[in-house]
Each structure stands twice: as C-alpha cells, then as structure tokens.
Amino acid sequence: MLQYIIKRLLLAIPILLAVVTLVFFVVRMAPGDPAQVILGDSASYESLTALRSELGLDRPIIVQYGEFLVSLVQGDLGDSIIRKQSINTIIADVLPYTVELTLAGVLLGVIIGLPLGVFSAVYRNSFWDYLTRIGSLIGLSFPAFYSGILLLLAFSVYLGWFPVVSDPDMGNLGERLHMLVLPAMNLGLIMMAYVVRSARSSLLETLGEDYIRTAKAKGLPGFIILYKHGLKNALIPVITIIGLYIGVLVGNSVLTEIVFNRPGLGKLILSALDERDYNLLQGLMVIYAFLIVLVNLVTDLTYGMVDPRIRKQ
Amino acid sequence: MKYILEVKNLSTAFKLQSGWYRATTDISFALRQNETLAVVGESGCGKSVTAFSLMGLLPEHGSRIDSGSALFKGEDLLTMPREKLRKIRGSAMTMIFQEPMTSLNPVLTVGSQIAEAVYYHMNVGKAAAKKRALELMDMVKIPDPKNRYNDYPHHLSGGMCQRIMIAMSLACEPDLVFADEPTTALDVTIQAQMIYLLNELKEKQQMSMVFITHDLGVVAHVADRVAVMYAGTIVETAPVADLFADPRHPYTRALLKSIPRLDKDNKDITPIQGMVPSIDNMPEGCRFFARCEKKDQCRPDEFPQLLPLKNSSNHQVRCLLCE
Amino acid sequence: MNTIARFKHFGTETYHVFNRNKTSWIGLLLLTMLVLLAVLAPVIAPYDPVEQHIIQRLEPPSSQFLLGTDYYGRDVLSRIIWGCRVSFIIGSVSVAIAMFFGTILGSMAGYKGGYFDAFVMGVMDVLMSIPTLLMGLLIVAILGPSQANLIIALALTMIPRFARIARAPTIAAKSKVYVEACQAMGFSDMRILVVHIFPNIFGELMVMGSMWMATAVRTEAALSFIGLGVNPPTATLGGMIREGFKDIMSAPWASLYPGLVILLIVFAANLLGDGLRDALDPKLRNEK
Numbered sequence: 001m002l003q004y005i006i007k008r009l010l011l012a013i014p015i016l017l018a019v020v021t022l023v024f025f026v027v028r029m030a031p032g033d034p035a036q037v038i039l040g041d042s043a044s045y046e047s048l049t050a051l052r053s054e055l056g057l058d059r060p061i062i063v064q065y066g067e068f069l070v071s072l073v074q075g076d077l078g079d080s081i082i083r084k085q086s087i088n089t090i091i092a093d094v095l096p097y098t099v100e101l102t103l104a105g106v107l108l109g110v111i112i113g114l115p116l117g118v119f120s121a122v123y124r125n126s127f128w129d130y131l132t133r134i135g136s137l138i139g140l141s142f143p144a145f146y147s148g149i150l151l152l153l154a155f156s157v158y159l160g161w162f163p164v165v166s167d168p169d170m171g172n173l174g175e176r177l178h179m180l181v182l183p184a185m186n187l188g189l190i191m192m193a194y195v196v197r198s199a200r201s202s203l204l205e206t207l208g209e210d211y212i213r214t215a216k217a218k219g220l221p222g223f224i225i226l227y228k229h230g231l232k233n234a235l236i237p238v239i240t241i242i243g244l245y246i247g248v249l250v251g252n253s254v255l256t257e258i259v260f261n262r263p264g265l266g267k268l269i270l271s272a273l274d275e276r277d278y279n280l281l282q283g284l285m286v287i288y289a290f291l292i293v294l295v296n297l298v299t300d301l302t303y304g305m306v307d308p309r310i311r312k313q
Numbered sequence: 314m315k316y317i318l319e320v321k322n323l324s325t326a327f328k329l330q331s332g333w334y335r336a337t338t339d340i341s342f343a344l345r346q347n348e349t350l351a352v353v354g355e356s357g358c359g360k361s362v363t364a365f366s367l368m369g370l371l372p373e374h375g376s377r378i379d380s381g382s383a384l385f386k387g388e389d390l391l392t393m394p395r396e397k398l399r400k401i402r403g404s405a406m407t408m409i410f411q412e413p414m415t416s417l418n419p420v421l422t423v424g425s426q427i428a429e430a431v432y433y434h435m436n437v438g439k440a441a442a443k444k445r446a447l448e449l450m451d452m453v454k455i456p457d458p459k460n461r462y463n464d465y466p467h468h469l470s471g472g473m474c475q476r477i478m479i480a481m482s483l484a485c486e487p488d489l490v491f492a493d494e495p496t497t498a499l500d501v502t503i504q505a506q507m508i509y510l511l512n513e514l515k516e517k518q519q520m521s522m523v524f525i526t527h528d529l530g531v532v533a534h535v536a537d538r539v540a541v542m543y544a545g546t547i548v549e550t551a552p553v554a555d556l557f558a559d560p561r562h563p564y565t566r567a568l569l570k571s572i573p574r575l576d577k578d579n580k581d582i583t584p585i586q587g588m589v590p591s592i593d594n595m596p597e598g599c600r601f602f603a604r605c606e607k608k609d610q611c612r613p614d615e616f617p618q619l620l621p622l623k624n625s626s627n628h629q630v631r632c633l634l635c636e
Numbered sequence: 637m638n639t640i641a642r643f644k645h646f647g648t649e650t651y652h653v654f655n656r657n658k659t660s661w662i663g664l665l666l667l668t669m670l671v672l673l674a675v676l677a678p679v680i681a682p683y684d685p686v687e688q689h690i691i692q693r694l695e696p697p698s699s700q701f702l703l704g705t706d707y708y709g710r711d712v713l714s715r716i717i718w719g720c721r722v723s724f725i726i727g728s729v730s731v732a733i734a735m736f737f738g739t740i741l742g743s744m745a746g747y748k749g750g751y752f753d754a755f756v757m758g759v760m761d762v763l764m765s766i767p768t769l770l771m772g773l774l775i776v777a778i779l780g781p782s783q784a785n786l787i788i789a790l791a792l793t794m795i796p797r798f799a800r801i802a803r804a805p806t807i808a809a810k811s812k813v814y815v816e817a818c819q820a821m822g823f824s825d826m827r828i829l830v831v832h833i834f835p836n837i838f839g840e841l842m843v844m845g846s847m848w849m850a851t852a853v854r855t856e857a858a859l860s861f862i863g864l865g866v867n868p869p870t871a872t873l874g875g876m877i878r879e880g881f882k883d884i885m886s887a888p889w890a891s892l893y894p895g896l897v898i899l900l901i902v903f904a905a906n907l908l909g910d911g912l913r914d915a916l917d918p919k920l921r922n923e924k
Contacts, residue, residue, distance in 0.1 A: 018762040023774065030778045125374070137910060141903040143854045145861045146877065146895035149884065157885070210415040216370055217410075218430045218481065219403025232420050250767030255858055270862065273777050281777065288770055296765070308420055308465045 001304065008300045009057045012155055012293050019289040024068055027282045028061060037276050055081060070154055072181035082275045085281035090268065095287070098264035102253050104184035109191025114238075116192070117199025126203060132196060139193030144252035148186045148259035177265065194248075198241040203234040214222055226263060235309050243299025247292050315423045316384070317521045318344040318367075319487055323381030323391075325359075325366045329376075334592045335379065336362045337545045341619060344489070349515065349522040351536035351553070353529060353568075355589060359545040361523045366391075367407055369398045389482070404434040407482035411494040413474035417466040423477045424462030425448070430484040447533065449480040453510065479510065486518060493525045505584040509532055529572055531555065541565045544589055544600040547619055551628035563605045566585040573594065599633060607634055660911025663846075666904035668896075675722035683711035685718040685871040694887040704889040706880060712890055716897050723874045723901060724782060727853040730790035731845055737791070738798025741843065743829050745799065746806030757803070757841035760796035766856050768793040776864040782867050786859065790852045801844055805836045839916040846909035850902045857898045873898045 035051040036043065052058045056067065071078060077087040087115065120132040156164045162182045207230055215229040254266030261267075265284055272280040323340040326333045337359035344350050352360045367369050367383050367390055383390040385406060385549040390398060418426060427446040428477065432439060443462075450458035453476040466474055475495060483491055490546040492511065496504040512535060517521055524535050532539055533553065540550040541562065549562040560566045567585045590596055596603070598613045611633055619631040672679065682702070689709035697704040703712040745756040763771075768790070775789035809832055818828045859865050861876025868875060873894045880891030 014758075014767055015762055018758075019765060022762065022766075024773055026778055031780070137906055138899075138903055141850065141854070141899055141906050143857050143861075143874075143895070143898055143902070145858060145874075146898060149877070149881065149891065149895065153884070153888070210410065211418040212410055212479075212480075214410060214416045214419070217368060217402060217408045218433070219399045219401070220429065220433055221399070224433070227753075229421070230420050233418070236420075247765070247767045251767035254773075255861070256861065269773065273862075273864070278778075279711065280565060281774070285770065285774055289766065291765070292765055306420070309467050 004304050005301060007091075008297055008304075010298050016289060016293045019293075020072065020286055021065075023282055023285040023289065024065055026116040027278050027285075028064075029086050030064055031277055034081060034278065061094040072286070077286060078279055080277055080280045080283075082277040082280070087280055090280065091265070091283060091287055093263060094263045095269055097262060098266065099256070100180065100263070101187065101256065101264060102246070102249055104180055105187025105191055105249055105253070106242070108184055108188030109193075109195050110242065112188070113192035113195025114199050116197040118203055118226075120196065120200045121203035121207065122226065133149050133200070135169075136193040139173055139189055140197070142254040143192065144186060144190060145172070145259050147189060148256050151182050151186055183256050183262055186256050186260075187252055190252055191242075191245060191249055194245045195238065195242060198238050199234065200224055201210075201293055202237045205208075210231070214248075220260065232306070236303065238298060239306065243302075246295045250288060250292060258274075315345070315392065316343045317346050317348075317386060318523075319384040319543065320367065321382050322385060323366060323521075324364065324379040325362050325371065326379050327376050329593060331593065335545060335595070336445075336592060337366070337501050339619070340547055342540050342547065342550060344521050344523065346521055347489070347515070347519050348537045349524055349535055351524045351526060351532040351539045352542060353526060353532055353539060354542035356527060357589065358542045360527075360542055361493050363542075364408065364493055364523060364525060367579070368402060368406065368491060369395070370408075400434070403430055404485035405487055406489045406491075407485075407487045408491040408493060409475075409478050409482050413471055413478050414466065414498070416433045416478060417474055421465075422463045423466055423469065423474075424464075426460075426522070427477065427481045430481050434485045444453060446480070447482055450477070452514070453477075453480045455480070462482050472506070475499060475503075476510070479507075479514070483518065485516060487520055489521045489523070491523045491525070492516075494527070495524075497526070497528075498529065504531075511535065529568065541568065544595065545592075546600060546631060548601065548631045549629065550619070555625070555628050556585060559628075561628070561635050562601075562632050563603045563607055563634075567604075567606070580606070597623055610634060637828070637867055650887055657911040657915035660908055660915060661769075662905050663907030663911055665837050666900065667846075667908055670720060670904060673717055676716045676723045677721050681711075681717045683714040683715035686710065686713045686835035686869045694883060694890065696887070697889055704887065706887075706890040707883060712876070712893055716873065718871040718878060719873040719894060721895065722783070722866055722870065723853045723856060725897070726786050726790065726856045726907075727849045727901075730750050730787045730793065731849045732790040732924060733787065734794035734848070735798050735841060735845055737803040738795040739834075739837070741795065742802030743801050743806040743833055746751055747829065747833075748812060749807075753803075762800050763792060764796040766793065768851060769858055771863070772845060772859050775862060776859055779864070781859075781864050783789070786856055786866065790855060794848050794852065797843070797848060798843060801840050802833075802837055806833050809833050809836060839912070843913045843916065846905045846912065850905035850909065853905065854898065854902050858885030858895050904911055 024134065033048070033052075034046045034055065034057065038052060039047060049058075056064060068078070076086070077091070080087050080090060083090065108152055116132055116136075120129045123129050129186045152164065156162045163179055211233075212225060212229055242297075253264065254269060256262070257264040257266035258270060265287065269281065271277075272284060320343070321341050323337065324335055325337045326335045328334075340359075340363050342350060352363065354360050362371075366378055367385075369390070371378075375394045378391055381391065385401065386631050390401075390406075406627060417423060424443070424446050427449055428439070428442040431437065431445045432442040435442070437445070438610075447462060450461060455461055455473065455476050461469070461473075466477075469477070475498075479495075495511070499507060508531060511522070511524075522535075524531075526532060536553045538550065539553050539556045540547045540563065541556070542548065543564045548561070549556065549565045551559075556565065557569070560569055564585075567583070568585050571585060585604055590600055590603070596613065598615050599605070599617050600612070602608055602611065602613045615633045617633045619629050620635075622628045622630060622635070656811065684914055687710060689705060689917075691709065692701070692705050693707060693709040695709075701711050703716065706712055706715070709729040741756055741760075745753040766774075771793045772786065772789040775792070776785050779785045779788075782877075806829070818832065839872065856865065857872070857874035857877075860872040861878045863878060865872045865875050876894035877891045880889075880894070884891055
C-alpha cells in the first residue's frame with residue numbers, strides 16, 4: 001500500500017509541473033505590456049523601463065520561468081502587481097469559501113445520488129427508474145449559472161427562505177451554514193446527476209457478474225447480495241467518476257460563486273480578469289491545478305483502499 | 314422417498330427481440346440418492362439453462378418457466394415461495410460453476426466467501442462459521458487453510474479457486490449438487506484432480522450430483538446415468554454402461570463416433586453433418602431430423618416423445634424410429 | 637468489403653442502433669429542430685437581433701414581441717434564434733476539430749507505441765487535468781474573446797477524450813492478423829487506420845461526439861455569461877443571460893428564456909449520446 005501511495009505521488013508531480021508550465025506560458029502570451037497596464041497609456045518611457053526591470057520583465061523568459069518555479073516550490077505565488085499584495089494572502093483569504101462550497105456540493109451529491117442510483121439499478125426499467133434517469137440527464141445538462149439563477153429565484157426571491165446575497169462573513173456558524181445551503185445545493189444537484197448515473201450503470205454491470213450468480217446460488221438474502229457483493233464492487237468505478245467530476249465541479253463553483261455573489265476563487269478570477277491582473281490569474285490557475293491534482297491523488301488512494309487487487313501491486 | 318429430484322416436462326423460455334422462445338423443452342429426469350447424472354450435449358443445448366431453472370437462478374427479466382414440475386425431496390422447486398427456495402439454495406441444493414476465477418467475488422477474501430454460506434444457513438456465529446470454513450478448505454485439500462483464508466481470489470490459481478467453489482458448495486452438507494462444467498476452464502491435469510476430488514467427496518457425503526459437461530470422456534469417470542441433450546431436449550437417457558455399449562438415438566451414436574479414441578485407429582471417426590437449429594427457428598418435428606443419418610426412413614412432422622425401450626425401462630429414447 | 641460498402645454498412649448499422657433505443661430518436665429529433673432553427677435564423681427570426689427598439693425596452697411577451705424585449709429594446713426571440721446559431725457553430729466546430737485531431741493523435745499513438753505513445757498520452761493527461769471551463773477561461777482571457785479563440789479553447793480540452801477512445805482499439809487491432817497482413821502487403825499506415833480501425837470506434841465517436849458537444853455548448857454559454865464570450869452586440873445565449881440577469885426581477889423573460897434554450901440544446905445532445913450509448917452497449921442490448 002505504501003508503495004502504491006508513493007508511486008501515485010511521483011506520478012502527480014510531472015502532471016502538476018506540466019500544468020503549471022502551460023499556465024505560465026499561456027499567461028505570457030497575453031497581448032500588451034503589464035507595465036503599460038499598470039501605469040496607463042500616458043506613462044513615460046523611463047518610468048515604464050524602470051517598472052519593467054522592477055518586475056523582472058526585462059529578463060529572458062526562461063529566467064522568469066525558472067524564478068517562477070523556484071518561488072513556487074517555496075510555496076510563493078508572487079505578488080499581484082495591481083493590488084500590490086501577496087497573491088498567497090489574497091487567495092488564502094477566500095480559499096476556505098470555495099473549498100467549503102465544493103465539499104458541501106460533493107457531499108450532498110454523493111449522499112443523495114448514491115442511494116438513488118442503487119434504487120434505479122435495482123428497479124431498472126421501471127417507471128421510477130426512467131424518471132430518475134431522465135431527471136439526472138436534465139440535471140447534468142443544466143448550466144450551473146442557470147440552475148443557480150432558478151434556485152435563487154425560487155428559494156430566495158419567491159419563498160424567501162434564504163438570503164439573496166450570501167456573505168458568509170456575516171453572523172455565526174448557523175448563519176454561515178444557512179447561506180451555504182443554496183450554493184451547495186446548486187453544485188450538489190449537478191454532482192448528484194453524475195453520481196446517480198455512474199452508480200446505476202456500474203451496479204447494473206456488477207449485478208450481471210458471475211460472482212453475483214454465485215452469491216445467489218449460495219442462497220444469501222437479497223440485500224446481502226446487493227450490499228456486500230454488489231455495491232462494494234460497483235463502488236470502485238463510481239469513486240473514479242466522483243473524483244473525475246470534482247474537476248467539473250470546481251469549474252461550476254466559479255459560476256455558482258458569481259451567481260450567488262459569494263466570495264471565493266471564482267469571484268477572484270472574475271476580478272482578476274476585470275483588472276487584467278495576469279499574475280493573480282496565473283496564481284489562481286496554479287491553485288486550481290493543485291487542487292485537482294490533489295483530488296485525483298485522493299481518488300486514487302481511496303480506490304486502492306477499496307480494491308484489494310490494486311492494493312497488492 | 315424414492316427420488317431426491319424428480320423433474321417432469323420442464324420447459325424454459327427466453328425473450329429475444331422477436332418474442333419468447335423455448336430454450337429447453339419437455340425436460341424430464343429423476344435422480345436417486347448418491348447417484349450422479351451426467352448431462353451431456355453441445356454448448357447451447359440447454360444443459361445449463363436446465364440447472365439454472367431448477368436453482369431459481371434464471372435472469373429475472375427476459376426468462377420464464379413455461380411448464381413442468383421439479384420435486385426436490387417431495388417439494389416442487391418451481392412453485393415454492395422464493396424465500397423458501399432461497400433457504401434450500403446453498404444449503405441442501407448447491408451449484409459449482411464453470412469459471413472459478415470470475416465466480417468468486419474479487420473484493421472479498423476466499424475464506425469469508427465460504428464462511429458466508431455457513432453463516433446464513435446454519436444458524437451459527439461468525440467464529441463457528443469461520444471454523445467450519447477452515448474445515449472445508451482442508452477437506453478440499455487446500456494446503457495451509459489458515460493462511461489461505463484471508464487471500465483474495467486473484468492470489469489463487471484457477472484450480473485453487475475451483476476448490477474454494479467446491480468447499481463453498483459443500484458447506485452445509487447438501488443433498489444435491491449441480492456441477493456446471495466444473496472442469497472446463499481448468500488445465501487437463503487439474504481436471505483429473507478435480508474429478509477425483511468430486512467423486513471422493515460425493516461418496517463421503519452420500520450426496521447426489523448433476524454433472525453437466527460436453528466432454529463424453531469425463532462422463533465415463535463420474536456418472537451413474539447419462540442424459541444426452543440436443544437442441545433443448547433430452548434425446549436419450551440410460552445407465553452409463555448401457556449408453557456407451559448400446560446407444561440408440563442417432564445423435565448419441567453420431568456423438569460417440571465423433572470422439573477420437575486412443576485405443577482405436579480412428580478411421581471411422583465422422584463429424585456430424587449440418588448445424589444445430591437456432592432457438593428462433595426450431596423445427597416442429599424431430600429436431601435432429603435434418604442431420605439424421607436415417608432420415609430417409611423417418612418423417613419430419615411429428616415431435617417424438619421420450620419413451621423407454623421395450624426390453625429395458627431404464628433406457629429412454631426420443632426417436633420415432635426407436636419406438 | 638471495400639470502403640464504400642463499409643460506409644454503407646455503417647449507415648444501416650447506425651439506423652438499427654437508433655431503432656433499438658427510442659430515446660436517441662427523441663434526442664435526434666429535438667436537436668434537428670434546434671439546428672434547423674439556427675440554420676434558418678435569417679428567415680425565421682421576426683426581427684434583426686441587434687435592432688434596438690428604444691421606446692420598447694424590457695417589454696413583457698406580447699403578440700408583437702413573442703418573448704418580450706431586453707434592456708436595449710431588442711427582440712428576445714430573435715436574439716435567441718441567432719444565439720442558437722453561435723452555440724451550434726462553436727459547439728459543432730470545436731467537437732469536429734477535437735474529433736479529427738484527437739482520433740488521429742490517439743490512433744497514431746496506439747499504432748506507433750513506444751516513446752511517441754508515451755509522449756502524446758502524457759500531453760493528453762495534462763490537458764485533461766484542467767477542467768473545460770477553466771481552460772476556456774484561461775485561453776479566452778489571454779487571447780481575447782472571439783469565436784475562433786473559443787473554438788480553440790474548447791477543442792483543446794476535448795482532444796484528449798477522443799484520443800483516448802481512438803487509442804485503445806488501435807492497440808487491440810494492431811496485433812490482429814488482418815492488420816499484419818495489410819502491413820505485409822505494404823499498405824500505408826494511414827490506409828490501415830482508416831479502413832480497419834476507424835470502423836471499430838465509429839459508434840463510440842458518435843456517442844462521445846454528441847456528449848461533448850453538449851459540454852461545449854454549455855461551456856460556451858458559461859464563458860459568455862462570465863463575459864468572455866463572443867463580443868456584444870452579437871447575440872449569444874450566455875451573453876443574453878448575463879445582460880438580463882440585472883433585470884431579472886422586473887423582466888425575467890430576458891434571461892430565463894435564453895437559459896431554457898441552452899438547457900434544451902444540451903439536454904437534446906445528451907439524450908442523443910446517452911441513447912446511442914445504451915444502444916451500442918452489447919451488455920445492455922439484450923436487456924431491453
């Protein structure tokens with residue numbers, strides 16, 4: 001098992017490095033001169049040159065890349081030239097909100113989606129199965145910003161159950177949770193759609209396996225066959241899919257934060273775009289890449305815990 | 314109680330795109346205690362379907378039992394409540410499958426998979442079930458059961474997995490075991506070991522066995538009686554010696570002729586001409602008619618019944634020419 | 637079987653696949669209707685999508701403006717119809733590009749094997765580890781919001797998915813006797829790939845094609861909503877929601893109807909892909 005963990009960790013590093021490199025060079029492709037952006041069109045040639053050398057922009061790009069990597073390894077994402085603040089601080093301020101939102105979404109999606117998928121597989125081709133399948137297909141067709149708007153209209157504006165603007169800084173833990181409900185539900189519904197579908201198809205496939213027939217031939221009670229023999233095997237691919245779709249969920253959290261006007265990485269991206277703060281944008285992308293690689297790692301490790309065939313290797 | 318299992322006129326149908334079709338028709342046989350019946354036939358002839366029908370293991374959707382009865386120790390398996398059948402299944406009546414590697418659950422230890430069969434049928438605690446599982450592993454000659462108990466199926470070879478399957482099927486001292494081609498997926502040397510083991514255990518436990526195979530060579534080693542199946546019907550059944558000595562049905566004869574033998578020069582080995590009729594295109598009359606050597610003397614319009622020979626009531630044949 | 641006969645065989649095979657699963661017909665029908673709407677936009681749309689009726693701003697749906705007007709007094713229905721056009725162009729072109737390059741890259745990687753394979757699939761893994769929306773966001777933010785850039789961004793995230801589909805069957809087919817026979821006869825690699833490997837992955841390409849088109853349309857709408865879509869005043873569905881969002885209390889029609897249409901397009905494409913997948917899956921086939 002330890003060997004497996006180390007192997008996974010080693011595999012994650014080149015991917016992370018490649019993504020970070022990609023982000024670095026794409027950001028350098030931006031038209032225009034960052035110094036010009038900061039100082040405005042009326043800036044003099046001297047002040048521009050001075051700022052460029054201060055920012056290190058006058059050095060070869062390879063050197064800049066090297067420095068970027070070195071500071072990255074030390075955990076430093078650099079400074080925002082627009083906000084004149086450390087990017088680490090800017091991100092650290094809002095990261096918890098995005099993490100809490102995404103985790104709540106995943107949790108909600110799995111808790112509701114898994115039993116629903118099992119139900120759908122057990123009663124396959126029944127009316128309720130069709131309803132669940134069509135429902136989940138609609139769920140995963142929803143653009144997150146549109147579902148967010150509809151939730152907001154229904155529960156905040158029409159029913160008045162939740163605040164229209166969520167500001168998690170206000171109030172105590174209860175209020176903070178209260179404000180998390182709708183945004184988390186928005187992400188949770190999307191996650192649920194994916195979980196239902198993968199759980200259903202995976203369980204259906206598992207229930208057709210030879211060892212399920214063996215379990216039946218042994219005369220085991222139906223629920224033991226389903227839970228002990230079916231679900232444990234069926235969960236293995238579902239875990240991968242959950243891990244895979246957390247990536248999708250991270251993208252959707254950006255939209256959710258915008259619609260619900262919630263602080264977080266997504267809102268930060270939006271302001272970085274508005275301010276043309278490419279350093280901040282780069283830092284945010286690095287953080288996202290890091291989060292996704294981390295999620296993949298956790299997924300792989302969970303996978304190894306459930307499947308003895310992988311554990312052995 | 315004369316017979317442990319008495320099957321009469323069993324017919325099972327499957328649903329295809331264009332409707333329901335019979336996979337087996339009018340299957341009848343009976344089995345005494347400690348007797349082994351070998352069911353022989355080509356793949357797709359309905360051997361496994363017959364066993365699955367009796368075990369209640371047919372797929373829930375797209376299959377049904379059209380007619381028949383199957384008395385197991387006097388009670389009809391086909392009409393009894395599902396819960397009652399479930400309790401018989403795995404204890405008094407068990408099954409060994411063809412593919413030992415895929416028939417074991419990959420994420421559970423092999424020992425626990427045996428213990429499970431004990432636990433859910435014998436009203437004992439987990440510890441007693443484990444103890445019994447270790448006994449069973451020893452009985453099927455798995456070396457060092459204590460260490461193998463916590464192994465997963467992928468740690469074991471095909472032969473070892475099949476021993477686990479056998480141990481599992483014997484867990485509650487069954488009266489009847491269906492062995493569905495238990496040796497087909499194994500190496501030839503392992504096959505012999507497995508047949509020896511099954512025979513030995515059968516004698517020890519005084520149980521009956523339905524041994525499904527397509528290998529006539531195996532039949533001679535294990536069976537007391539033989540039922541030959543063709544295209545969903547039993548065409549001939551007889552004590553094993555009678556069948557080999559005096560096969561009556563043209564299909565049985567053709568089958569015996571098509572096996573190469575070491576003790577003959579094999580010049581008269583002849584393949585059977587033609588193809589098995591497909592499930593959605595069964596002839597009305599005799600299903601072997603189109604391929605039969607003696608069809609010139611016969612007629613295709615009547616479906617023959619499985620009838621005993623005049624001089625030997627133990628030997629039944631489904632052939633218009635033999636009546 | 638020659639190449640033409642092969643493709644004819646596909647035609648009938650595809651037809652049978654559709655017939656096996658009714659939901660794929662519904663998806664296809666719905667999608668065709670929406671595509672027709674987009675294609676015939678100049679004919680069908682009652683108004684010019686950028687024409688501003690200044691005195692009739694934020695008008696509710698009426699017989700004059702079937703779905704009402706937006707903040708600038710533009711006809712919502714006409715803008716939706718023209719917006720569909722943008723969605724379909726971006727969605728289908730990006731999927732087509734991704735399918736083309738992905739299939740070639742994947743099958744070449746599988747066919748050549750070795751370092752080439754490892755390198756290509758490594759790059760694919762990296763591309764795949766970035767969520768579609770974030771990749772789109774990064775590229776469009778840097779290169780500027782234009783139809784071409786949106787297409788490039790979306791295609792980049794989808795190429796790996798198609799490469800994966802193409803690679804596995806190529807590796808499987810490579811060792812088959814008939815492919816070795818073709819190599820022995822001196823057929824070009826390209827010909828072998830097209831004639832012997834493409835047919836094997838045709839079905840899955842169709843499934844993934846429609847599923848990823850759904851994702852592409854949704855992502856384009858999301859980027860337009862963020863403000864990174866095709867520049868205004870061009871009508872895009874996501875952009876309409878962005879503009880209508882601030883008036884959602886007083887004029888919900890300006891943002892809710894375009895959203896509904898996005899949902900419809902994405903749902904239809906997903907339904908089609910889902911139905912095709914069920915129909916093509918041999919395990920599910922016998923169950924129905």
